[in-house]
Amino acid sequence: MNRWEFTAMANSIGTIFTVTTFGESHGPCVGVIIDGCPAGLELSEADVQPQLDRRRPGQSDLTTGRKEADAARILSGIENGITLGTPVTVVIDNKDRRPGDYRELKNIPRPSHADFTYRAKYGVSASSGGGRASARETAARVAAGAVAEKYLRVGHGVEIVAWVSSAGDIEAPDMSDGDFGRDTVDANAIRCPDAGVAEEMATIVKRAADEGDSVGGTVTCVCRNVPAGWGEPIFDKLEARLGAAMLSIPAVKGFEVGSGFAGTRMRGSEHNDVFVMKEGRLGTASNRSGGIQGGIANGEPVVFRAAFKPTATIKRAQQTIDYDGQQVRLEPRKGRHDPCVLPRAVPVVEAMAAIVLADMARMAVEPIG
Amino acid sequence: MNRWEFTAMANSIGTIFTVTTFGESHGPCVGVIIDGCPAGLELSEADVQPQLDRRRPGQSDLTTGRKEADAARILSGIENGITLGTPVTVVIDNKDRRPGDYRELKNIPRPSHADFTYRAKYGVSASSGGGRASARETAARVAAGAVAEKYLRVGHGVEIVAWVSSAGDIEAPDMSDGDFGRDTVDANAIRCPDAGVAEEMATIVKRAADEGDSVGGTVTCVCRNVPAGWGEPIFDKLEARLGAAMLSIPAVKGFEVGSGFAGTRMRGSEHNDVFVMKEGRLGTASNRSGGIQGGIANGEPVVFRAAFKPTATIKRAQQTIDYDGQQVRLEPRKGRHDPCVLPRAVPVVEAMAAIVLADMARMAVEPIG
Amino acid sequence: MNRWEFTAMANSIGTIFTVTTFGESHGPCVGVIIDGCPAGLELSEADVQPQLDRRRPGQSDLTTGRKEADAARILSGIENGITLGTPVTVVIDNKDRRPGDYRELKNIPRPSHADFTYRAKYGVSASSGGGRASARETAARVAAGAVAEKYLRVGHGVEIVAWVSSAGDIEAPDMSDGDFGRDTVDANAIRCPDAGVAEEMATIVKRAADEGDSVGGTVTCVCRNVPAGWGEPIFDKLEARLGAAMLSIPAVKGFEVGSGFAGTRMRGSEHNDVFVMKEGRLGTASNRSGGIQGGIANGEPVVFRAAFKPTATIKRAQQTIDYDGQQVRLEPRKGRHDPCVLPRAVPVVEAMAAIVLADMARMAVEPIG
Amino acid sequence: MNRWEFTAMANSIGTIFTVTTFGESHGPCVGVIIDGCPAGLELSEADVQPQLDRRRPGQSDLTTGRKEADAARILSGIENGITLGTPVTVVIDNKDRRPGDYRELKNIPRPSHADFTYRAKYGVSASSGGGRASARETAARVAAGAVAEKYLRVGHGVEIVAWVSSAGDIEAPDMSDGDFGRDTVDANAIRCPDAGVAEEMATIVKRAADEGDSVGGTVTCVCRNVPAGWGEPIFDKLEARLGAAMLSIPAVKGFEVGSGFAGTRMRGSEHNDVFVMKEGRLGTASNRSGGIQGGIANGEPVVFRAAFKPTATIKRAQQTIDYDGQQVRLEPRKGRHDPCVLPRAVPVVEAMAAIVLADMARMAVEPIG
Numbered sequence A, B, C, D: 001m002n003r004w005e006f007t008a009m010a011n012s013i014g015t016i017f018t019v020t021t022f023g024e025s026h027g028p029c030v031g032v033i034i035d036g037c038p039a040g041l042e043l044s045e046a047d048v049q050p051q052l053d054r055r056r057p058g059q060s061d062l063t064t065g066r067k068e069a070d071a072a073r074i075l076s077g078i079e080n081g082i083t084l085g086t087p088v089t090v091v092i093d094n095k096d097r098r099p100g101d102y103r104e105l106k107n108i109p110r111p112s113h114a115d116f117t118y119r120a121k122y123g124v125s126a127s128s129g130g131g132r133a134s135a136r137e138t139a140a141r142v143a144a145g146a147v148a149e150k151y152l153r154v155g156h157g158v159e160i161v162a163w164v165s166s167a168g169d170i171e172a173p174d175m176s177d178g179d180f181g182r183d184t185v186d187a188n189a190i191r192c193p194d195a196g197v198a199e200e201m202a203t204i205v206k207r208a209a210d211e212g213d214s215v216g217g218t219v220t221c222v223c224r225n226v227p228a229g230w231g232e233p234i235f236d237k238l239e240a241r242l243g244a245a246m247l248s249i250p251a252v253k254g255f256e257v258g259s260g261f262a263g264t265r266m267r268g269s270e271h272n273d274v275f276v277m278k279e280g281r282l283g284t285a286s287n288r289s290g291g292i293q294g295g296i297a298n299g300e301p302v303v304f305r306a307a308f309k310p311t312a313t314i315k316r317a318q319q320t321i322d323y324d325g326q327q328v329r330l331e332p333r334k335g336r337h338d339p340c341v342l343p344r345a346v347p348v349v350e351a352m353a354a355i356v357l358a359d360m361a362r363m364a365v366e367p368i369g
Helices: A045-055 A099-107 A115-122 A135-156 A195-210 A238-247 A342-363 B045-055 B099-105 B115-122 B135-156 B195-210 B238-247 B342-363 C045-055 C099-107 C115-122 C135-156 C195-210 C238-247 C342-363 D045-055 D099-107 D115-122 D135-156 D195-210 D238-247 D342-363
Strands: A018-022 A029-035 A072-076 A088-093 A159-167 A217-224 A252-257 A275-278 A281-284 A302-308 A318-321 A327-330 A365-367 B018-022 B029-035 B072-076 B088-093 B159-167 B217-224 B252-257 B275-278 B281-284 B302-308 B318-321 B327-330 B365-367 C018-022 C029-035 C072-076 C088-093 C159-167 C217-224 C252-257 C275-278 C281-284 C302-308 C318-321 C327-330 C365-367 D018-022 D029-035 D072-076 D088-093 D159-167 D217-224 D252-257 D275-278 D281-284 D302-308 D318-321 D327-330 D365-367
Touching: A018 A135, A018 D029, A029 A135, A029 D018, A029 D072, A045 A072, A045 A135, A045 A342, A072 D029, A088 A135, A135 A159, A135 A342, A159 A195, A159 A342, A217 A342, A238 A252, A238 A302, A238 A342, A238 B238, A238 B252, A252 B238, A275 B318, A302 A342, A318 B275, B018 B135, B018 C029, B029 B135, B029 C018, B029 C072, B045 B072, B045 B135, B045 B342, B072 C029, B088 B135, B135 B159, B135 B342, B159 B195, B159 B342, B217 B342, B238 B252, B238 B302, B238 B342, B302 B342, C018 C135, C029 C135, C045 C072, C045 C135, C045 C342, C088 C135, C135 C159, C135 C342, C159 C195, C159 C342, C217 C342, C238 C252, C238 C302, C238 C342, C238 D238, C238 D252, C252 D238, C275 D318, C302 C342, C318 D275, D018 D135, D029 D135, D045 D072, D045 D135, D045 D342, D088 D135, D135 D159, D135 D342, D159 D195, D159 D342, D217 D342, D238 D252, D238 D302, D238 D342, D302 D342
Parallel strands: none
Antiparallel strands: A018 A029, A029 A088, A072 A088, A159 A217, A217 A302, A252 A302, A252 B252, A275 A281, A318 A327, A365 C365, B018 B029, B029 B088, B072 B088, B159 B217, B217 B302, B252 B302, B275 B281, B318 B327, B365 D365, C018 C029, C029 C088, C072 C088, C159 C217, C217 C302, C252 C302, C252 D252, C275 C281, C318 C327, D018 D029, D029 D088, D072 D088, D159 D217, D217 D302, D252 D302, D275 D281, D318 D327
16 A cells, blocks of 8 residues: 555635634544634524534434534634634534544454545544544534524525435435425424425334444535625636535535436426516526526525435445455444434535535625725 | 626636636637646647547537637747746637627526626626636636646546536446547547447437537546545545536536445445455455545546536527516527537546646645755 | 756735736746736726836846837736626737847856756756746736736725835935825836935946946835725734735845834834824824734835845856856856846836735625625 | 724635634633644644743743743644644643733724724724734744644754844844754843843843833744755745745734845845855855745755834833824733743744745645555
8 A cells, every 4th residue: 555644634615714624533622713704793602502413413313322412612713702803713522432442443444434545645544433534523514604604694694404305215305495494304303304205214214224234315405595696706616616515525425506417308498597587686487507607696596415325334244355455354333323324414514505605705795995 | 686896706726736717708818827737747739739629619510610720829837848837828719709699698698697697796797608607718628637637647647538428318328447548439429438329319419409409418537547545635525626626617517426326325235335455456346436435536446427407508589588677588599509518528527627636636745855 | 956846836826816927038928817806997908008118128228128018918807998807817928038048057057046946946947047037027917916006096096106215225215104106206217216316326226237246225115095904814914915925026035014124123112103193084193013003904004115135147257166066157147137126126016015905905805795 | 993894814824734823812722723734743742832831921031921831732633642634733721811901991002003903904803912913822823833843853854943133223143054053042031142142132121121111123043954945936935935924923024034135235246145065965155045046945044034023012101092082191001011022932933934834845745646
């Protein structure tokens, strides 16, 4: 194996509203710095905690049993409950660290995990639980997303709602033009706003869990009230930024906006969104564009979908090889894991969407002076 | 319409190997600066021209009739056929400019084009042909991609091949583990390496063209010999960078890597890529990961797919409204257009993949001193 | 000598209003892309040419005899005389190329030039005239600066004036609180607004020229009407950005803002700028801060000074060694050179100040939506 | 006063080796994230503490009495004493917070402080002690600098030493070609390696302190063993990056490299550094270039000097106005302050130099693959 010592990582996202995460899954904490957050915004831990609670493990029997309170502490950027325009730092302590769980894996790269590639790239690797590649890192993103959302909501009335739109081969109907909120999404453990479909989804997740296996699926997200004009062509098109943000989430293998892959099977005459008047503004009769044309928001809801592969960690033996090339039977993990990441992925998708939109808001500006 | 005067664009991509495009579709030229290109590389216009020729309009009756020689001129960065490590500037003159073609559209935003959003964002807009939102801008990307490819090939043996994997509802079989080259792809006008499927595709494209309509489809791309270790977690994961690059191409509405959306319907036990020895290195038995784990290349071929919507420009009347909100019947365009962008999109996809990989190569490094 | 092949350069400056220069001194042209320039600004070559003319060689017998018309051509970003918010590209052709002049220098690094370091870094080097390290590269900066200035003047009423404040040991009195313009500065060839001092300066420059030697000096610059609030702490403080911009100009070895080095010899009680009312706004009685406090403009004129070393190219023999370590007598150059770069440096200093301020303007913003 | 709400700050420096500081002077802590630090480096708090101790207040009667243990805690990026290539986060708690000290200043902008400009820019401001504009923020820089230095020393043998070269009008002789270390510098409280001059400096600082006043001065820094080839023209020249880094330190008003301002009074024939052989490599007989030619290190020691204004906080009454424009007599501060920041500025200068050089090291690279 070719060792590339002396190499490093890219832990920041954004141009003006920038987010940098830090912390290993089994180190003392994970955390995040939000730079470029406007001054004068009311902000406290209470704005951050609800989304962290939605991402937290152990919410239902559909997800991992790791117990984490995931309490946010804000270390900087705020005085008297108001942002100062300085970096906002949020830290979430790791309470339930069990590095011992991973000891046996020292010499075996887990299939479809990042163990092998991190070792190939960095020469060293965190001894346990994936280090930075762990899903735990997304807690920091969720904290940052909550700050971004607060700014978007107060400053621009933007509203972001995501839900599980498919699990395995169970697909929910298209609900992207609905006006429901997160309470509707949270009405069931799987986080699908269609109650009947949710039940079917829960059934297949439980069956997979019983069999020590895992399922994949998709999360759909709609961002309402995004002002026409956000998005920066050529290379920072809104869909490009959203796509990169989603594809940076562990386990995401695909992204589509508006009509997406299904749209490739349509004719242009069917697919085009013709213009109509909507409450005094130019709108479109259909929304196959997903609220974006030429990389710039057009005032319609921004709609996209992310594909999550089935969790790589399973409770079944796998025949693979170790770093020395020896055949090994990798026994079922004792560590905690999710048979299905989808319900907990919902707030992560919302967070990444908010982080992108906050940055686009900060770039679509008018100077003062 | 809310006018945001005094706003601007993001025309650069990359961190170390950076590419900046410029030029309007009906201005004097389009062009590109490649910064961060290594010194000491043999380079001339002859390296750039072949891919420009593959992107050029008017290659077959499946594509637009706009006539452009698209001859590349290198203005800087080279002396005696060798790169100096300084910015390489490539310019492609616009010969066949017909701004008059677009005069009637001054007050009518074309459905599913960027006319409306550019005007919403910038207050002014190029009078014709989409300005920067035109597909013509991709000529500059192809020029930059050719430079990136030369570096990748000479420096690292990387080979990039893309092809049309579906057109409308005609799908080619999975050929991502093949070892064919661009000559195989170019054996037919539609650029699908399966000759039988290519014929079916050509048929539906011609039928759509005859009916003044357009079709969409997908382009699949494989990057061979990408060294294990390229890709920068957390936010510059290889799939995130590739996804953003593809989604920045006009008409792209979706991106997937490896198993992608189809993978969401698999169980973890089926989906995981177990490790096997391959010619002395750790490889994987299957490649559902698409050559990337945890955002870092694992040494297997990098495989991804981009979804192109059907061309928005059609030769059929459309019922829409103008900027004043008045109902108008938008008559078939006299301007040139493609019934299907897919064959010409192939070199654009290859170019953007090369641009991303060249940057990843430049970031995955060992210091000297 | 350790050759670092495969290394490249950083040719861009700015975060939102970004400027990228390209082109070698003896290649076909030098040029610049200005990205992030607001849409809707009236702009033509006529805005750029006057500063290029002030930088042009051959204006007087105090400067180099190289003959360049230095005519700006705008290749993109403008339609009907109005910026589109897209990248503005300006190209200046190199007419008077004489690569032959440099042939004898192939194996001798010129003392206090960049020949040696470029070769150490890049492995190859432009065969003549310094390539990118040549002062010719500053023509591209001046073009970009003229665009920045137009935006600053139209958008914010900012006015920038620089002049030669010392040449050798001839120092002009402090004129930083004056309200004179460029016409006053241009009243003499040395570009010092104090006519008597200007004459003394011209005398020593001519004497040095006669002796085949060169002189250094300083350029002072004042930026009037910079709004309080521009500048981005912590690391993009206005003085840090201005300092970096000045120190990126060839031959600059020092930078100071406000009281600068002289201020280090004062007591705090003398140095502090107490506040007073000025036309309804808080101003300061003195301006030792140079218009900046804590990295942010305070509404007073921004005043700084750049130190230029004596030109390294001289018409006298120098005893040095070649790349093989052999003693050589480097005979007087036949190529063209300036005995004193100061008069031509004045528009370069103004340009770099404008480029920095335009970026600061674009970052000190209020979002709209 | 024009209030610019919704504006934010730039708290990061660097392209690959990036440093982001956070925390207010009277909040819970100050801290820093170092991203881009190579994997595989031995690192612990013990590497960071010595420089923090040198920056710490209360070291002698020449500096402020604020009592801070300034103990570094590393929160991420390290496992078993080895860096993982992930972000290294260091936090320093604020123990001695006295917000009450600043209550009376709520409505009075302190002369030559950042109170006025921060309020002008951000609309809100930290209620006490300057918030982010406080010198306390430099503790975070020193922590990052210590990490950078460890990398530079282990990876490249680079050695950085700074000292007080002038205080008020007492100037030390030029010692930039010496080979002394920090122990020599620390032999006296003022940190001037010339014992006699140090005594004179201490005398004038004490006299100023007795009179409730403050003095300024300069810090000179030498960086030894910087490999030829570091530094990135055009805009990231080594001197430009070093200059920006120094000018971002509170109270710095000037920067010069090599011969600096004094060099402007020399002739080219005196100033040029001719080449000579030095231990088998091309070196220069003199070092007026300060180790940099054309923005790139030439292998000689990199030498620069930073000018610090006299501390703005003094224990004397000042006649000024408040935010309402009313005349006020600002009584001597009760808060802690330094009559002379120079001795404590020495490790800050070293830290910023290390941060710049580490980034230059990471950019001057050779790809592997």
